[in-house]
Amino acid sequence: MRELVLKMSVSLDGFVAGTRADSNWPLRAGTPDSAAWVFETLSGAGAHLIGHRLFEGFARLWPTSTNPMAAPMNDIPKVVFTRQATFDPTSFSAGADESPAAASWSGARVASGDLAEEINRLKHEPGGYLLAQGGVDFGRSLVHSGLIDEYRFVVLPVALGSGSGLFTELSDELDLQLISSTAFDGGAIANVYRPKS
Template sequence: MSTLVVTTFLTLDGVMQAPGGPDEDRSGGFEHGGWLVPYADDDMMRIVVDWMNAADGFLLGRKTYEIFAAYWPHVSGEDDPIAAKLNSSPKYVASRSLKTVEWNNSTLLAGDAAEEVGRLKERTDGELQVHGSGDLAHSLTQHGLVDEYRLWFYPVVLGTGKRLFPEGTVPTALRLVDTKTTGAGVAVHTYRPGGKPTYGSFDLES
C-alpha cells in the first residue's frame, strides 16, 4: 500500500496559489504569482531533489498536471534531476474534465477523486507524492487519505489567494516529525495526521 504525501509551498498566511510565476494561476483575480521565486536557493533545490527522488509515483490534479506537462517534458533530464524524475516516473492525474493525458507514463483517474485515489493507494507501493494540486489535496484531506504533509513556509504574507486548508477543512491534529530550514529563511515542516484535535481550558477552577 502506498504512503500518500502532500508537498506544498505556502506563505505564512497559508496561501498556496501560483508560487512559481505571475501567470501560473490568476483565478480569483490573484496578482501575486511568483512569490516563491525570490526565496529559491541551493538549500531549497537540494531538499526538493532529495524528496522527489524518494517518490515512486506522482498524483496530480488537472491544473497542476497541465502546468507540469507544458514545461517538464521540454527540460532535459541529463541536466535537471527534477525533470529526469518527473518525466520517467508514473504519474496519476485526477480529473473528470480531461479526456486523455499525453505526458509519458501518465494515467488518467477519471472517476470520483477520493475513491480513485483510495484504490490507487491499495494497488501501489512506496511513496505517492502530491505536488501543488490544491483542490485535490483538499479533497484527499477531507477523506483522510493523506499520510504525511511536507509544508514549506515562506517568509511572506499575501492576504489573499487559495489556501491548502480553507474554511470548512475537517479538524485534524498533526504531529511534527521533522523540520528543516533554508538559508533564505524558509521553514520546512513534516507532519503526520494525529487524529482529531483535543481541547482544554486555562480557566481557573472554582
C-alpha cells in the first residue's frame, strides 16, 4: 500500500504561510543542497496531491518553467483535491499549446469526494508514495484526517511573527517521531517525522 507524505515549508516560529503576499520567505534560504533534497522528494513520488487553489497557480507556472524542479512537477501524475464537483483542470493550462507538460496539468485527476475515502483509494493503487504539497487548508485537512504516514518539513531560518499554522485546531495532541534531520548550507533544515504508533 502506498504511503502519504506531506511536504511543507515552515518558518522558525511554526507558520506554513505568512501574512504578506509579496514575501518570498520559502525561497530565500535556497541552496544547491536543499534544492537537491527537494528534487529527490519530488522525483520519488508516484503522484502529486494538490489542493485546488495551489493547483491553479502550479498549472500556470510549471509547464513553461525552466527551473530544474519543473521536470518532476510536470512528469508525475497530479490529483487535485476540491469540493467543487465541476472543477475543470483544463481551464488553468499555461498557454494555448498542449505540450506534454501542459497536458500533465490539464489531464489531472479530480478528487471531489470524501477526503479520507479519496486518500484511501489512492493508497491502494500501485505506484510510488503520494506526495501532498500545501496549501494550508488542504494540509490541515490531511493532518485532521489522520492518514499522513510521513511529514517532511523544511524549516527555514526566518521568523514571520504571524501567519497560518498547519496544526491548528487539532482534536487531540499528535506525537511524531523524528526520522532524519538534514542541515543545508543556507541555514534551512529538513526534518522528517512519522506519527508514533
